Structures are given as C-alpha cells and as structure tokens.
Amino acid sequence: MPQHHITAAVVRQAGGPFKLEPATLRGPGSDEVIVEVKATGMCHADIVVRDQHLPVPLPLVLGHEGAGVVVEKGSDVRNLDIGDHVVLSYAYCGQCRPCSSGHPPYCEHTFPLNFGGAARNGTHALSDSTGDGLHDHFFGQSSFATHAVCNQRNAVRVRKDVRLESLGPLGCGVQTGAGAVMNSLNVRPRSSFAVYGAGAVGLSALLAAKARGASTLIAVDIVAERLKMARELGATHVIDGRAEGAVNLIKDASHGGVEFILDTSGVPTVIEQAIAALAPMGRLGLVTGFPGTKAAFDINYIFQGGRVIQGIVQGDSLPHEFIPYLINLYASGDFPFDRLIRYYEFADINQAAADSLSGKTVKPVIRVGT
Ligand SMILES: [Zn+2]
Numbered sequence: 001m002p003q004h005h006i007t008a009a010v011v012r013q014a015g016g017p018f019k020l021e022p023a024t025l026r027g028p029g030s031d032e033v034i035v036e037v038k039a040t041g042m043c044h045a046d047i048v049v050r051d052q053h054l055p056v057p058l059p060l061v062l063g064h065e066g067a068g069v070v071v072e073k074g075s076d077v078r079n080l081d082i083g084d085h086v087v088l089s090y091a092y093c094g095q096c097r098p099c100s101s102g103h104p105p106y107c108e109h110t111f112p113l114n115f116g117g118a119a120r121n122g123t124h125a126l127s128d129s130t131g132d133g134l135h136d137h138f139f140g141q142s143s144f145a146t147h148a149v150c151n152q153r154n155a156v157r158v159r160k161d162v163r164l165e166s167l168g169p170l171g172c173g174v175q176t177g178a179g180a181v182m183n184s185l186n187v188r189p190r191s192s193f194a195v196y197g198a199g200a201v202g203l204s205a206l207l208a209a210k211a212r213g214a215s216t217l218i219a220v221d222i223v224a225e226r227l228k229m230a231r232e233l234g235a236t237h238v239i240d241g242r243a244e245g246a247v248n249l250i251k252d253a254s255h256g257g258v259e260f261i262l263d264t265s266g267v268p269t270v271i272e273q274a275i276a277a278l279a280p281m282g283r284l285g286l287v288t289g290f291p292g293t294k295a296a297f298d299i300n301y302i303f304q305g306g307r308v309i310q311g312i313v314q315g316d317s318l319p320h321e322f323i324p325y326l327i328n329l330y331a332s333g334d335f336p337f338d339r340l341i342r343y344y345e346f347a348d349i350n351q352a353a354a355d356s357l358s359g360k361t362v363k364p365v366i367r368v369g370t
C-alpha cells in the first residue's frame with residue numbers, strides 16, 4: 001500500500017501546543033478507508049486529552065470530528081467509494097453485546113478503540129519525520145491532519161449538496177446533544193425542556209428540542225454571552241444558574257417542574273440543581289462527568305416521583321442513520337447547528353483551542369484541507 005505524506009497537528013507535551021509537522025500515514029487495511037480531511041471540529045475531549053486529564057499517550061494526533069473525502073479504500077470496504085463525502089464519528093467494535101444489540105456508544109471496547117493511542121493490535125498508522133511512530137487512532141480517526149485512516153464503521157457517507165466543511169461536528173459534539181434529546185430522552189412536542197450548559201453540546205440539544213416541538217425551552221448557564229446565544233437560537237427562557245432561587249425560576253417557567261433536562265456540565269452542584277427542577281416523571285440525562293465525581297440526591301424524591309436519571313454516550317447515535325438524518329433536518333432549515341461554528345485555518349489551531357476554552361467560540365472548526 002502506498003504511504004501518504006501528510007501534515008498533522010502533533011501534541012508532544014501535556015498542555016500543548018498543537019504543532020503542525022510533516023508525517024507519514026500508511027495505506028488502508030482491508031476494512032479501512034483513507035480520508036482526505038477537509039475540516040475537523042474541535043471538541044472538549046481534544047483539549048482534555050491535550051492537557052492529559054485523560055491519559056492517552058504522547059506524542060499524539062488528536063481530532064475526532066473530521067469531515068472529508070474518501071481517497072483510498074481497502075478490499076473489504078463495501079459501502080463506501082472513492083470520492084464519497086464522509087463524516088467521521090466514534091469507533092466501536094461492531095461485535096460485542098452492546099454493539100450487536102444496536103447500542104455501539106456503549107461498546108465494550110470503547111476505551112482502547114477511542115483512547116488507546118494506537119490500533120487494537122498496538123501498531124501506529126502515523127509516523128513522524130524521523131520515522132518514529134506517533135500515537136493515533138484517536139476516536140478511531142486522529143483527524144487534526146490532512147489525511148486520516150479509519151474503519152468503514154466510523155466513516156459515514158453523507159449527501160454532497162451540503163457544505164462538507166461544516167459537517168464534522170455532527171460526528172461527536174452535535175450528535176451528543178441532539179441524540180440525547182431525540183434518541184435517549186425522546187423529548188415530546190409541547191413538552192418542557194431545560195439544558196444546563198449552553199456550549200456546543202447544550203446548544204445542539206436546545207436546537208434538537210426546538211425541532212422536536214418542545215414549547216418551553218430553558219437554557220441555564222453562568223456566561224451571559226452563551227445565554228444570549230441560546231435566546232437567539234430559540235430558548236424561551238434563559239437563566240443564570242447562580243441566581244438566587246434559580247430552581248424556582250426554572251420551575252415557574254415550566255409550570256412546576258421540567259419534563260426533560262440535559263446536563264452538559266458534569267458538575268455535582270449543577271446536577272443537584274437539575275434534579276431539584278425535575279417534574280414528577282421527569283427525565284434527566286447526563287452526558288459527561290469525570291470518574292469518581294459524585295452527586296447527592298434524595299432517594300425518596302426520585303422513586304416517589306417516578307423520576308429518571310439516565311447516562312448517555314454520543315446521544316445513543318447510530319452514526320450511519322442519525323448523522324444523515326440531522327443533515328436532512330439542517331438542509332430543511334430546522335436544525336441550524338452551523339450557527340455554533342467559527343472557522344479557523346490549520347495554522348491557527350492553537351487559537352481555536354484558546355477560544356474554545358475562553359468561551360469566545362462555541363464550536364471551532366479547523367480547515368485542515370487546502
Ligand atoms: Zn467529542
């Protein structure tokens with residue numbers, strides 16, 4: 001198989017920077033494709049791992065919201081062709097019990113496949129200019145690079161009449177928020193919905209709840225700019241989570257309690273506030289939280305009220321179905337997720353990370369391709 005001479009953003013030390021370097025990418029295995037990456041979203045997990053709060057070994061190529069064009073494929077790849085536009089999503093094995101029962105976000109091999117820093121057999125697809133291996137396969141893609149190798153399972157073919165460079169965030173952050181609302185919580189028309197945290201995941205959830213026809217749309221955050229954006233995107237109520245009586249404000253807005261709530265913060269005090277705002281038979285979805293973090297709740301309040309607290313990964317998304325569905329919704333004007341995006345050139349990737357951390361940009365998308 002021919003090798004590809006590429007440019008990749010390499011993290012060599014905890015905290016960064018991302019440094020653009022020449023690198024070599026091997027050809028595809030039998031069930032893999034090589035994707036010429038056009039653009040890649042930057043997601044919170046990229047920064048968490050750059051800073052080594054999650055220990056994926058360095059030096060490493062991050063990036064897990066890639067969008068690009070298939071330029072080479074292995075002999076067993078059936079459903080993708082050269083020239084196809086693809087969005088890259090999370091990796092899963094396709095064979096374990098969660099995978100074979102239609103729930104690949106809960107794959108038993110999630111950690112080695114997405115955070116192992118190598119293929120499952122321990123080899124690297126990328127090497128640097130001295131010939132040393134680079135840690136890769138981040139979310140099965142490592143798409144902060146001009147080319148990426150990935151399995152056919154996590155390369156999702158998408159329609160060609162929609163601007164490809166905007167689509168990468170559908171592979172992680174956007175599907176996490178939208179899927180939590182549409183697949184996991186199953187938010188109903190004319191219901192009440194609240195989201196804690198108006199970042200990329202939270203605002204994607206808000207847009208999805210609006211598309212579902214929820215009539216009360218509450219955004220809770222502590223950053224005024226984000227609340228302003230939530231209002232522009234359709235929130236009927238925006239609430240500063242630190243305000244005195246915030247829980248009562250949320251209950252008043254939702255006639256006594258919220259039917260569907262999504263927490264995107266992972267912060268115990270925020271989650272406890274969300275639990276307090278739940279209506280009887282209300283559902284709270286959790287999409288993030290560091291290991292060992294604990295929140296307290298009143299057992300009686302949960303069971304007597306028939307309330308549900310649900311963990312959700314990747315919005316319970318089956319990427320090959322859900323990502324094209326979201327793109328159709330976007331194309332029809334009912335899911336304008338691109339309003340969250342600000343574009344950066346590849347050379348400005350460190351600025352993108354800084355703007356994401358400061359909250360200046362909700363969803364940075366790095367233009368990787370030329
Ligand atoms: Zn992500």
Ligand SMILES: [Zn+2]
Binds near residue numbers: 094100107
């Ligand atoms: Zn699996």
